[in-house]
Amino acid sequence: xxxxxxxxxxxxxxxxxxxxxxxxxxxxxxxxxxxxxxxxxxxxxxxxxxxxxxxxxxxxxxxxxxxxxxxxxxxxxxxxxxxxxxxxxxxxxx
Numbered sequence: 234x235x236x237x238x239x240x241x242x243x244x245x246x247x248x249x250x251x252x253x254x255x256x257x258x259x260x261x262x263x264x265x266x267x268x269x270x271x272x273x274x275x276x277x278x279x280x281x282x283x284x285x286x287x288x289x290x291x292x293x294x295x296x297x298x299x300x301x302x303x304x305x306x307x308x309x310x311x312x313x314x315x316x317x318x319x320x321x322x323x324x325x326x327x
Contacts, residue, residue: 236262236319237293239302241284243267243311249284255305262287284311290318 239261243249249267257263267284292298293316306313 235290236287237290237316238319239286239288239293239299239316240314241286241302241306241311242314243282243284243306243309246282248309248311249282251309252305252311253284253286255308256286256302259301259305260288261302287319293318 241249241252243252246267246269253263253267263284263286265285267282269282286302299313302313305311
């Protein structure tokens with residue numbers, strides 16, 4: 234089963250934890266907590282924290298398929314930055 238990896242950024246861990254809770258409730262897999270990673274964005278602290286969520290490829294490309302992600306990001310002050318396709322979902326136990 235192919236999955237789609239969604240990248241979400243925010244200035245705080247709390248904002249991404251709230252986004253993660255909403256996405257998990259909507260059926261997305263969020264295997265890891267938000268991660269502090271300012272290296273690629275050193276001059277943009279509003280996106281110092283990163284969250285990765287996984288959903289189906291079909292949903293990602295359906296009309297309105299990313300509305301739940303965009304709504305959660307807007308509600309909690311996060312930025313949705315798109316994503317990419319993968320052949321298999323990540324293994325949270327590896």
